[in-house]
Amino acid sequence: MTDAASPLAGAKANRIVVGLSGGVDSSVSAHLLKQQGYDVLGVFMQNWEDDNDDEFCSIKEDSRDAIAVADLVGIDIELVNFAKEYKDRVFAYFLAEYQSGRTPNPDVLCNAEIKFKAFLDYAIAQGAEKIATGHYAATDIDAQGLTRLLRGADAAKDQSYFLYRLSQYQVSRALFPLGEIAKPEVRRIAAEIGLPNHAKKDSTGICFIGERPFRDFLNRYLPKEPGVMRTPEGKIVAEHMGLMYYTLGQRQGLNIGGPGEPWYVADKDLGKNELIVVQGRDHPLLLKPELVAGQLSWVADTPPLPGRYTAKTRYRQQDAACEVLAIEQGVLRVRFDEPQWAVTPGQSVVLYDGRVCLGGGIIQ
Structure with missing residues (x-):
């Protein structure tokens, strides 16, 4: 189910730890890895402990689904608690940003700090060569031997935007089995092999908020003004x-x-x-021709040269043609060919060179 260009093709049997969320994407990823001959270990990450028993939390259902998938695929699974790391590295930042009037994207930070740091460290300690997730993204190696982060082939599902803060070390240790596969094909594979979650609805929203009312959740942690x-x-x-x-x-x-x-x-x-x-x-105050970003992160660990690229200032948008004016003293300056709508402080601007995700920063 992979082509010759895939990092899975011709792989030797070595240990890969796959993050099993209970959803269909990570489940099919585990199946594909097993089919490729890897020694696969599944890990279900518990990243949030508050409200685990209320009507909005799906962690019990998700963990049951992950265990059932591991049993059907024929791999061992461990349940690992990263709730403390999540609260310290992601949730504290989330609250601080909202308190400062900005709109953060915790999924970006969760990938960099939990799924590809705390989880990666855990997997390496278990003797793993690499980790794998169900993200719609891909990797390859450039002429200099660096690992590049690529958009997923399914443009409607591409999640490279959420992965732009991965370092060269992190991305070089990652496998994305769904990188060249479209979502309908993932569903088809899941149904074909009898996965119990083959028709499960995709998760939406911020993981620790789930489907609960957003204002009610924030009000528990930050005072109303x-x-x-x-x-x-x-x-x-x-x-x-x-x-x-x-x-x-x-x-x-x-x-x-x-x-x-x-x-x-x-x-x-x-x-x-x-x-x-x-x-x-179309009010002029909603349209911005330029932006400035900080807290920069580059997949190659070095910034790209000023020049022509495309960029996204939010996940669900088409690429916008732009020019990188300067990257100096930890600040990125970008000018767009066409003014961008509702450029939001706290969100991320992510740069692309064709299919390659270069990195980006937090909009100031």
């Missing part, structure tokens, strides 16, 4: 529940009445605790 919503001209049009509950470009949940086009969040005035709102999706 209500204030006013105003236009750029200073007209007060409504009240907000707290700046942390809103993100740039947000339309839903503003509860602003009156005639005219829909209202959108355009900015936050942290000093005054005011939410700046505008009418119309």
